[in-house]
Amino acid sequence: MKNYRGVRKWLNAVLVLGVAGMLTFAGCTEVDDTLGYELVPGNQQMEMRLHSIRKGFEARMFMSDSVKSSNLSYGYFGTTKSDTFGIRKVGFMTQYLWASISDRKNWYGYRPIFDSLQLLLSVSSYAGDTLQPQRFGVYRILNNDYLKDNDGNGDGTTDTTFFTSFNPVAAGCVDENDPLFTFTFPDGTTTGPATTAVTLEPTPAGLDYVKELMMQEGKYKNDSTVYTNDSLWVNYFCGLAILPLDFNGTTGATFATTLAESGMMLYGRNRDSVDATLIRDTLQTLFYFYDEYATTYGNVSVNTVERTNTRYIDYDAIVEKPGGGTVEPQQPFELGYVEGMGGALVELTLTDEFLSVLGELQAEQEDEGYRTVAINQALLSIYVDGVTDGGWEQGFSQKVIERFDASISRLGLYTDFKTLTPVSDYAYDYEQQYEVTLPYGGYLNRSLGCYTLNISSHIQRLWRAYQEAPIDPETGERQYTEAQKRMMTLYLAPGATDLFTFNRIALQGGIKAGENAPIHMELTYTLIK
Structure with missing residues (x-):
């Protein structure tokens, strides 16, 4: 019995030393992350990339004539x-x-x-x-x-x-x-x-x-x-x-x-x-x-x-008119405003220039021999007035911080504000009913001085629409359906559960002036062979 116990102790010691040695040598070994990549079948290779889009966003002032105010609590x-x-x-x-x-x-x-x-x-x-x-x-x-x-x-x-x-x-x-x-x-x-x-x-x-x-x-x-x-x-x-x-x-x-x-x-x-x-x-x-x-x-x-109107906001001009549009056509702004209680909001248009970025993705796919492009994430960033491009690294002035304190807590994004139809990512009814937190976000990021909206699903749908749209042989332009066109005009307003918020916020548009921080999107996508 003694001999058996002695042999077992000796075997345990050898086993422990062996495992320790393997961990030591493995920890000191540098491994090529791409090792074996050439063995992956060609039709299964993929590459993830990041693209920052800083063009193709036009923001205009808008005010709906149909914000329901009856039978509220x-x-x-x-x-x-x-x-x-x-x-x-x-x-x-x-x-x-x-x-x-x-x-x-x-x-x-x-x-x-x-x-x-x-x-x-x-x-x-x-x-x-x-x-x-x-x-x-x-x-x-x-x-x-x-x-x-x-x-x-x-x-x-x-x-x-x-x-x-x-x-x-x-x-x-x-x-x-x-x-x-x-x-x-x-x-x-x-x-x-x-x-x-x-x-x-x-x-x-x-x-x-x-x-x-x-x-x-x-x-x-x-x-x-x-x-x-x-x-x-x-x-x-x-x-x-x-x-x-x-x-x-x-x-x-x-x-x-x-x-x-x-x-x-x-x-x-x-x-x-x-x-x-x-x-x-x-x-x-x-x-x-x-x-x-x-x-x-x-x-x-x-x-x-x-x-009443001010030199900053002409409510009579930006209000929605029957049939769509505003009473007076609005030009893209450098600085716009969002408020509750049926006030001003932002109409955001994704222009042909933005869609051309999707065209670049398709060209990238074809030129490099990839079979398809999958959009993983699309983060839209809209900056508060006074935030400069890269200014978040040095911190914000007291004036900007006060704007943060008085800001609207959450912004919603809608394809039709009159009916409160949200982009697919902002399923506020689902969020309320099941008490979950959507990846959409929409809250103010005080560290960066911007509202960050995850609209990945909406951009994925827009990408599919871009791919499916036929090209006019005479003009060379893509022909979109009315439903697809509506996907390109969005409305930035208070969250659907807080339409009567007392707070207000001034936001920068898609036009860069000086050191301002314009609207931009961080697009993460995967190229698949």
Whole structure:
């Protein structure tokens, strides 16, 4: 037994020394990475290459007339001022429903007294200077006619789809000269407003409106059926519009209130029916704003946005016109802008010059005896204003860093912005539904000062379209289908889940001026024999 154990120890030692020696010698040996490449069959050889494309990108200003603003979860309100983006006034219309009353049996009782009406706000986000108070008007929506034939087809059917350009005054929904209430918000002392109650200041028209709410005047005087039937309610109390009044401040702010958590609270008292000089009880009635789950009764909310032109952005010129294109033809820019809330965005065209690069790939394939070209990755980089070509190596100025801080968090890329049709790489519905992170990216890379968009799939489709397109024998140009042409015009805008972001960003175009960093694409591809 001793001899057997001794032999086993000796064999283990020899084995360990042998393995160590093999690792040592292998670690000191230089191996040719191409060793054996000539043994690979010719039809299986491949080579990966990188190509930087810095031409063929034309960026123009654009603004869609069809950014949906109705039946959102939020009501936006406020005024902001900017030298670049002008004055932006935001308000919202909302129907509202009765929620609760302190005395359901007697309702408002005998000769009720109105004390106050408070606007209940649940501010979920904001941007700007919240220490600058603003004045707002609360207006009665005069009727529900604006819900009919809104699509302009003349059939009189109800249409509750509205866009940011909807003007409630021009549509006859409200009388801007006859507000029911006014109020100030924020109070000028609190930074970062959240859930709050603001006491409304009634006008004579507002006091009459309250009497209707308390069933003392109007069609439903002393008739509680309007409170017990939601369809009667929204047909009589058609809703309210909260719109900004003139703002004399310098910067301003815009706020978003969660509509399902917002509304109004009416406070009052009623009298003793025997002795009217005596107060019988106090009254509280709660009303809540648009609720996405109460659409059975026609509950609707609409956000409206008004902008002024500046020397940087002519909104009237860049807005989309019927049939496509902009009201005034736009030239490629060196510096353009992207903003939320239905504002400016970028129309990016991949020109013939860009497509010629694909032609170079095909020529490279044929000249060097390769059978095909496979595009592995296409990274599109779009730089923030102030970033210079190669400037990221030295760091950025404080001014540029501030632009990063105020930037839009993510940019989406669309083939049709009106319908929010994204490039195939930006499948935002899939991303939301399955809670995954797409390789697309679209986020700001603060280290490089650019937004990086992985649009490999889209460029692969474009490459196939280039290969399949027939060549006109007379002009020598490739003939693309309308669907293929649409692949060459893209729209750079806020991400689909954040279209109403308050943030804005200035971006460089496809034209290089001085040391600026123009749009470019890093294309990784494989040549296969």
